[in-house]
Amino acid sequence: MFLPPVIFVALAALFFFGVGRDDRDALPSMLIGKPAPTLAVEPLDGQIFGDAVLRQGEVTLVNFWASWCGPCRDEHPLLAALAGDGVAIYGVNYKDKPANALRFLDQLGNPYEGIAADPAGRTAIEWGVYGVPETFVLDGQGRVVLRHPGPLTQAVIETSLRPAMERAAAAE
Known part of the structure; x- marks a missing residue:
């Protein structure tokens, strides 16, 4: 007779405490500390970058994005601010139509x-x-220092991204 309410309370507690958790670290990258994988990419409007640019001796961000991605649009001003601060950011447009990707960059800036x-x-x-x-921080040798799944926020930049960039710069 008391078992159903006890089970309900236990499940409610699990749900309540589970919803508030940030499980981004539950999807760890196997690449941390290893060289970034080879880029098998295509030009976007004649522009392209290759593996050598990711190993040019400076801390680099690689950002996977798409025009159809709402969170990509949300994080875009933060990427622009980082670029304005002199951070080297390279974008990989993911499963997108080139015309849509270029329109996205025309509207929001590149x-x-x-x-x-x-x-x-x-x-x-x-x-x-x-x-x-998703955004990756690479050190100057092209090794992955951090993988951040999901959109960047100001809090993520201050508590995770910038410290990873500092660690990457110190390792060089």
């Missing part, structure tokens, strides 16, 4: 030093991308 397209999503698979947006 914070990327280089952009490329991953129309089939093969590069994203190699990088362990679960969905867009």
